[in-house]
Amino acid sequence: MASKNTALKLIILGGINEIGKNMVALEWGNDIIVIDCGASFPDDEMPGIDLVIPDISYLIKNKSKVKGIVLTHGHEDHIGALPYVLKQLNVPVYGTRLTLGLVEGKLKEHHIDTTRLERVKPSDTVKMGHFTIEFIRTSHSIADSVALSIQTPVGTIVHTGDFKVDYTPIDGEAIDLAKFAQIGQKGVLALLAESTNVERPGYTMSERTVGKAFETIFANAKGRIIVATFASNVHRVQQIFDAAAKFERKVCVSGRSMVNVIGIASELGYLKFAKGMLIDIDQINNHPNESIVVITTGSQGEPMSALARMASSEHKKLEIVPGDTVVISATPIPGNEKLVFRVINQLFAKGANVLYQDLADIHVSGHACQEELKLIHTLVKPKYFVPVHGEFRHLKQHAFLAESLGMPRENIFTTDIGTVLEFDKDTCKVSGTVTAGRVLVDGLGIGDVGNVVLRDRKHLSQDGLIVVVVTIAKEGGTIIAGPDIISRGFVYVRESEILLDEARELVKSILEKYGQNGQNGQKKFNDWGMLKGGIRDRLREFLYEKTKRNPMILPVIMEI
């Protein structure tokens, strides 16, 4: 038993003040459990970066305490960092069947085969040190999602994971509201609830409504139907198969992640369709157009995705033709609008009819709107509330929502990445911070790209680069070769020869002046740092005056 002075710590490691890389940890004495292990995608401020994962320095420092990682569902922002984290922290991973199915594929890609994967199902209970975790069925845009009810020595913590309230889910397994009510009856110390859709009034529509829209579209389409959606939305994919079956169309699949998830999901029994419905994309021309449905990735307009390749005529197996109906069954994630619209424009230009966004009811969110959030708050009746999964504006609106339900403002904690909250039976307070934040993955490098490298990349992208090279004699300081000026991304060189010639002359004159500064008329070139700084400053001024541009300037001095 931990000492009387031990408090329960909640450590925020990700998913707060951002959308993505969700991760929190609970600590009691010598036990730590980690909830979710997500990655996020780079934004415009991180050029060249492939993936962003949480900084887990705190977990590494307390390695021996970590009992395991508990996953709420199989989306990238909940499992995407696992391969990177498990290489540093080989602990068991708990999740439902589909979640672990997706995790397995991911670990195989990264050649990780020593991880203990512990399969759980809703209503199961798992004991990890001083924590007892119960899994609660929820609805979300991926099957097999769960919320967590965690009994701790000071009370129960409920974590919703990502959820919506769907009374008519595709798999017939609705969110277990009775369980939330029952846990609430017994008393809950703190609720951690997701905030993605807290800005939206009302209710999120049932996934089933999308099926109805598909049926209308399938009933009217004359040629092929191509549906792009998130690969992991197994219920959406099921509804495409169902509509295809109803209208006697064969289904073919394009896009690596779609092929992958459909494989895993049908193997595990989450996706059901008649044998023989699925055809290989190579066979697509053996069937009449009106008998074909293509399910594809690319609903976010991702430049290398199958749909984007179809739109730009770069898809090897499928050419968009007039008469095709393309359904984009998704909403652009903020930041992706332009990519999605580019694909839509290209598809229209090829003669396809494109159904997207507001033009048809072909997508519903996977996240709870305001009324659903109120339902969960009301059932769980927590003493304290910590909004999670959202930018600051979401957390704030979620705090307003909790207040509107009667929770005292001082019982709501809007936190930050690195924040540590300390609970005992009756209190909650911010007790400090730990090292936390983002780690950038770029190619094989994990964490080797930081602010300096990003700043240089941004600078280079804005106005390009000027390299100044000169070879100088160590003795006497004579210029032996150069100065040469090489530019990239600055101006179109062939049309700017005069400008670059003038720049070269300027550098020459600086070199000569510096050379004359030595004692006894002896040229003195040994303070390279100063000389380089001089070249950089004068050249920057000159180029800015001439062009109002500010390229990166790299002076290189070779001494012989």
Add this chain to the structure above:
Amino acid sequence: MASKNTALKLIILGGINEIGKNMVALEWGNDIIVIDCGASFPDDEMPGIDLVIPDISYLIKNKSKVKGIVLTHGHEDHIGALPYVLKQLNVPVYGTRLTLGLVEGKLKEHHIDTTRLERVKPSDTVKMGHFTIEFIRTSHSIADSVALSIQTPVGTIVHTGDFKVDYTPIDGEAIDLAKFAQIGQKGVLALLAESTNVERPGYTMSERTVGKAFETIFANAKGRIIVATFASNVHRVQQIFDAAAKFERKVCVSGRSMVNVIGIASELGYLKFAKGMLIDIDQINNHPNESIVVITTGSQGEPMSALARMASSEHKKLEIVPGDTVVISATPIPGNEKLVFRVINQLFAKGANVLYQDLADIHVSGHACQEELKLIHTLVKPKYFVPVHGEFRHLKQHAFLAESLGMPRENIFTTDIGTVLEFDKDTCKVSGTVTAGRVLVDGLGIGDVGNVVLRDRKHLSQDGLIVVVVTIAKEGGTIIAGPDIISRGFVYVRESEILLDEARELVKSILEKYGQNGQNGQKKFNDWGMLKGGIRDRLREFLYEKTKRNPMILPVIMEI
């Protein structure tokens, strides 16, 4: 009179398959008139670019024919390219009073003072060569907007400009629907109508509804109120002044373009407020918070805007404090969402209450939705229809809308930039294309940044740069200095010394191998291109294998 064989040409120079840089030209015999002269903002594919303007090669080639430029209103996507175009094409510019007021400011900044500005008002008629242009009052998110009815030798062309149908406009001057009806009665050869909101069903709400929302907000706000909106939306600004007057608040203005437009608009009488309402931002602390309204730029989250500076504590005169209410009276333009949300998050974090988007009725669009477009089509009853101002998806949806009103599909022309349509009294056909497209403005350079420079900037931003420098003896090919390797934006150098050392050794071995390839054992280094190519290829392979990154590699060889 032009010969019988002369046809009317419509030349598309911008605003088609894009949002922005609107410009079309009409040509008959020796007469060309240009409608609008807009700029657009660079997208993610154009790093470092300041502005994009239309390629006017065709107009330059036919300089002597160009009779003038006619403006529909004063937004950047209709007047932004004027300073650049007028430098090459000094022709008179026709526009309404506020439009020319804004143009004058713009020309002054560019030191252009020889342009003849011809002020017109709605219902005026102007003759330019064989064209007679009538200006028709419309409603839009800037005052003094007009549509054009252009009589040509083969019939009337109607161009809507940007518009909405507002029955209760702030200035009391509603769109002149009777005039559209009257022109339609007489017969219209072709309609060019804007397509921005064609995806939206129903009607755009009246600007006046925003005033009601402001009143509710002003009635409830306890501290300062800070409203961000587009500077050019004079009616929106008027409503902020009106609400301020009603609730006895002083108004202060922040942001260069806001100060500028409010100056011009109140000078010209488009903006009316009691003397003494306006205070300088330096006086802001001389008044109690509950007596202050700040009108500011930055509704799109632009990083250097006044609101963004307030949000990041970089504004010199104004610090956001708890109790402030910030109203973002605008919708993010696609692509700007992340910038806007960043500002909102920062403002919330400083304790402000932020009202934005769907959370309050604090913005209406300036563009016609489907029912308004149908109204104009129905009144104008054109023989031919050319959708303008939109990406391809908009043009396509607008074509569908026209078809749904009974127009034959073959009478609708979805065009492209550079397309030339030829009209006579009874026919319309695509007759060819002219040189047209985009010209990039970067600092003082106009058109000197093209695809090569942009490609280099993008490459540099993705994985950075490696410069390899070596000095070699012309005779004998000995390495005299180097090779040195300099990297920027690639890896964090201090942690990658081994990698860069290995790269240096690799380059050395390549240099030595190339050197040995000469005849008679004599080193031969004169094929620099081949040597550089070799270094680039081998180094690229090496670095990709080690890092899965692909930096730009610049080999520089100095010969002495």
